[in-house]
Amino acid sequence: MGPFDWLPHAPLEPLHLDWLARAGIEVAVLRLDRIDPLISGNKWFKLTEHLAQAQQAGASGIISLGGAYSNHLHALAAAGKRFGFATVGLLRGHPQETPTVLDLKAFGMQLHWLGYGGYRARHEPDFWLSWREQYPHLHPVPEGGGGLSGAMGCRQLVFQAQAQLCGLGWADYHGWWLAAGTGTTLAGLVLAEAGAHPVYGALAVPQDHGVERQVREIVQGGFELLDASRGGFAQVDPVLLAFIDATEQASGLPLEPLYTAKALLALKEQVEAGRFAVGTRLIFIHTGGLQGRRGFA
Ligand SMILES: *Cc1c(COP(=O)(O)O)cnc(C)c1O
Numbered sequence: 383m384g385p386f387d388w389l390p391h392a393p394l395e396p397l398h399l400d401w402l403a404r405a406g407i408e409v410a411v412l413r414l415d416r417i418d419p420l421i422s423g424n425k426w427f428k429l430t431e432h433l434a435q436a437q438q439a440g441a442s443g444i445i446s447l448g449g450a451y452s453n454h455l456h457a458l459a460a461a462g463k464r465f466g467f468a469t470v471g472l473l474r475g476h477p478q479e480t481p482t483v484l485d486l487k488a489f490g491m492q493l494h495w496l497g498y499g500g501y502r503a504r505h506e507p508d509f510w511l512s513w514r515e516q517y518p519h520l521h522p523v524p525e526g527g528g529g530l531s532g533a534m535g536c537r538q539l540v541f542q543a544q545a546q547l548c549g550l551g552w553a554d555y556h557g558w559w560l561a562a563g564t565g566t567t568l569a570g571l572v573l574a575e576a577g578a579h580p581v582y583g584a585l586a587v588p589q590d591h592g593v594e595r596q597v598r599e600i601v602q603g604g605f606e607l608l609d610a611s612r613g614g615f616a617q618v619d620p621v622l623l624a625f626i627d628a629t630e631q632a633s634g635l636p637l638e639p640l641y642t643a644k645a646l647l648a649l650k651e652q653v654e655a656g657r658f659a660v661g662t663r664l665i666f667i668h669t670g671g672l673q674g675r676r677g678f679a
Pocket residue numbers: 423424453454526561562563564565566567568641642669670671672
């Protein structure tokens with residue numbers, strides 16, 4: 383693998399919505415959905431440290447896992463094609479051709495379908511042994527690009543946003559708001575903030591998934607998690623779909639139903655419950671994922 387001197391730029395943009403104006407709260411969106419036409423969202427930032435480690439280890443590519451709509455595998459496969467390294471994806475379930483899977487193939491990712499039981503075995507200590515034997519030159523990356531390495535790559539988001547505050551006329555801000563799946567991206571923000579500003583994570587998975595514990599393996603405090611899952615991961619309801627439409631029409635901001643829409647809707651509920659004082663300024667992270675939305679059309 384060659385060196386990566388590609389550091390995409392995430393624009394920070396003001397968000398104008400009536401429910402924010404009514405509450406006297408300002409929100410700016412860090413648009414990770416706009417960093418690149420193909421490589422979108424937080425998944426690139428989560429990958430950067432893993433890719434650096436792969437390079438140091440002299441690997442010729444990356445092997446990782448995910449589902450048939452995985453934003454992580456999509457970003458990884460697109461990066462492999464762009465920068466010329468090999469990618470292998472281990473997929474949950476049985477062969478199917480979602481828009482995401484078709485892209486993975488077009489990007490040149492080699493796919494293995496593990497079934498459901500086979501995929502559940504990913505946490506077992508010897509899971510990687512046979513894959514390491516089959517692909518000795520590939521560097522393994524955990525599901526979703528998680529762990530401390532994933533979080534380290536996301537520190538960059540704080541620096542990119544802070545460098546753009548002036549352009550908004552903001553001297554400072556009061557906190558961060560973003561969707562959390564594994565909480566890795568959130569942990570990266572907490573690392574970079576070192577207590578300077580709180581980070582609020584809107585959970586896309588139910589509270590009993592152990593996200594809090596996982597985040598605490600990386601950082602001690604400086605964050606708060608709230609349930610935004612609306613009945614479960616990937617559960618979609620009419621209120622959510624109407625909110626996506628209304629937001630896109632009012633502000634032009636495109637959202638997908640699994641993460642970003644649930645996170646912004648949870649913010650609306652908190653704002654309307656009076657959680658934040660008039661004059662509060664928040665940075666909302668659009669974590670991307672719009673490619674996965676094709677599956678829900
Ligand atoms: C993966 C993903 C997340 C969750 O990121 P974590 O670092 O796992 O918390 C949020 N939003 C989108 C669009 C994602 O694809």
